[in-house]
Amino acid sequence: MTELGAVAWPPAPIRTERLVLRASEARDRATFIELFTSPEVNTYLGGSRPREECERKLPETPERRPGLFAIELDGAMIGTVELNRRDAEHRSHVRPDVGEAELGYLLLPKAWGHGYAAEACAAALDWFADGLPDEPVVLYTQTANGRSMRLAATLGFTEVERFQAWGAEQWMGVRLPVTPPA
Numbered sequence: 001m002t003e004l005g006a007v008a009w010p011p012a013p014i015r016t017e018r019l020v021l022r023a024s025e026a027r028d029r030a031t032f033i034e035l036f037t038s039p040e041v042n043t044y045l046g047g048s049r050p051r052e053e054c055e056r057k058l059p060e061t062p063e064r065r066p067g068l069f070a071i072e073l074d075g076a077m078i079g080t081v082e083l084n085r086r087d088a089e090h091r092s093h094v095r096p097d098v099g100e101a102e103l104g105y106l107l108l109p110k111a112w113g114h115g116y117a118a119e120a121c122a123a124a125l126d127w128f129a130d131g132l133p134d135e136p137v138v139l140y141t142q143t144a145n146g147r148s149m150r151l152a153a154t155l156g157f158t159e160v161e162r163f164q165a166w167g168a169e170q171w172m173g174v175r176l177p178v179t180p181p182a
Contacts, residue, residue, distance in 0.1 A: 008131070009023075009066035010022070010023035010066075011127060014069070014123050016119050016120070016122075016123045017119065018073060018116070018119060019071055019072060019073055019119055019123070020071075020072040020073075021069035021070070021072075021081065021120060021123055021124060021127075022069060022070055022072060023064060024061060024069075024070045024077075024080075025061060025070070026061045027077075028061075028062060028070050028077045029060065029061070029062050031070075031076075031079075031108070032054075032058060032080075033051065033054045033055060033058060034108060035080065035106045035107075035108065036048065036049045036054050037049055037050070038108070040109045041106055041107070041109065044141065044144065044148070044168075046166060067082050067084055067085075067101075068080060068081075068082040068084075069081050069082065069120070071107065071111075071116065073111065073116065078107055078110070078111040078116060079107030079108055079116070079117070079120070080105060080106050081105040081120045081123075081124045082104050082105070082124070083101045083102070083103055083125075083137065084101065084102050084104060085100075085101055085102075100135070100136055101128060101136075101137045101138070102137070102138050102139065102140065103121060103124070103137050103138070103175075105117055105121055107120075112147070117147075118151055118154050118155065121151065121155055125137060125155065125175065129177065129178070134177050135177060136174050136175060136176050137157075137174070137175045138157075138172060138175075139155075139157050139172070139173050139174075139175070140170060140171065140172050140173075141170070141171050142168045142169065143168075143169045143170070143171045144168060144169070152171070152173045155175060156175050157173030157174060157175045158173055158174060158175075158176075159173050
């Protein structure tokens with residue numbers, strides 16, 4: 001991942017009504033492995049990874065990088081939310097010069113259906129907008145992923161394009177910066 005620019009990392013933990021967003025820690029390793037190996041979590045992401053491979057390759061403190069938050073509920077990690085700068089190979093026409101920030105998230109199936117994804121993503125987007133207020137954010141999902149499509153709308157993403165990739169129809173949305181009235 002490239003630098004997110006003016007956004008300081010790691011920030012102090014971000015607290016929402018029910019969640020804490022924080023940098024990952026060694027105690028999160030088992031949850032990362034569960035996220036990466038879960039067939040349900042990875043249904044629209046190309047499939048799960050083999051558990052043995054994740055156990056072998058995942059470092060003691062997994063995925064500790066700018067923009068990646070562990071989502072914590074009642075002291076336990078239930079997922080991740082991240083804002084990741086797209087590389088030159090995967091840039092869209094929204095910000096082809098520098099690559100836009102992309103929102104991504106994964107939650108354990110037991111955390112689905114409670115509004116945690118919306119709460120965590122909204123908090124991460126607010127954090128990002130505080131540091132980089134003029135930056136748009138993109139989100140990609142398969143159109144077949146109804147939950148992600150609804151979440152994108154809830155978070156204020158609007159459709160930019162649909163395209164075929166990885167054997168399925170994909171959706172790209174953008175959330176433009178909110179410009180205060182002059």
